[in-house]
Amino acid sequence: MKTAAIIYLVQNGQVYLPIKNNIVGIGKRFPYGGKQEEGETIRECAVRELFDESKIKVPQDNLVLRAIIYFYKGKEKPESPNYKVYAYVCENFEGEPSVDGREMTDVQPFPITNLPIKDMKAGDELFTGRILSGEKLTGWVWFEDDDIYCDHELNIVEELSDEQ
Numbered sequence: 046m047k048t049a050a051i052i053y054l055v056q057n058g059q060v061y062l063p064i065k066n067n068i069v070g071i072g073k074r075f076p077y078g079g080k081q082e083e084g085e086t087i088r089e090c091a092v093r094e095l096f097d098e099s100k101i102k103v104p105q106d107n108l109v110l111r112a113i114i115y116f117y118k119g120k121e122k123p124e125s126p127n128y129k130v131y132a133y134v135c136e137n138f139e140g141e142p143s144v145d146g147r148e149m150t151d152v153q154p155f156p157i158t159n160l161p162i163k164d165m166k167a168g169d170e171l172f173t174g175r176i177l178s179g180e181k182l183t184g185w186v187w188f189e190d191d192d193i194y195c196d197h198e199l200n201i202v203e204e205l206s207d208e209q
Contacts, residue, residue: 050091051078059154112182168194
């Protein structure tokens, strides 16, 4: 199982969503983020990925953990998840988010109350709005592939920890 972080940059009631160019969600609006590297904490991963992809540098304390979601992928639901994803929201940052042009392109702000669901990966509507509205979630989502959502279970929790 791979571990990854995604980061929703939110400012003035809008979330910045670029278009993903590689790996998961190609051609879809997607938050910044990526896989955790050996030897780094999940927050270090989030800060590194955010800077690599958006040129926004934030201290780890500016990241608010809103969800831990396990993702399964396959025609049949695998016994073990493919990814464990920590979803953070960052509302305290300076500068204008950009994109690296390789992994991400065309970053745009969208009202958090009117997300571009049709331009996002199948199934993202299950949790993105809830995360951006302040809910704390844990659970799992199963996809056959990037375009076919199969099933999910997401629960609201009181507390989340990077050590979960």
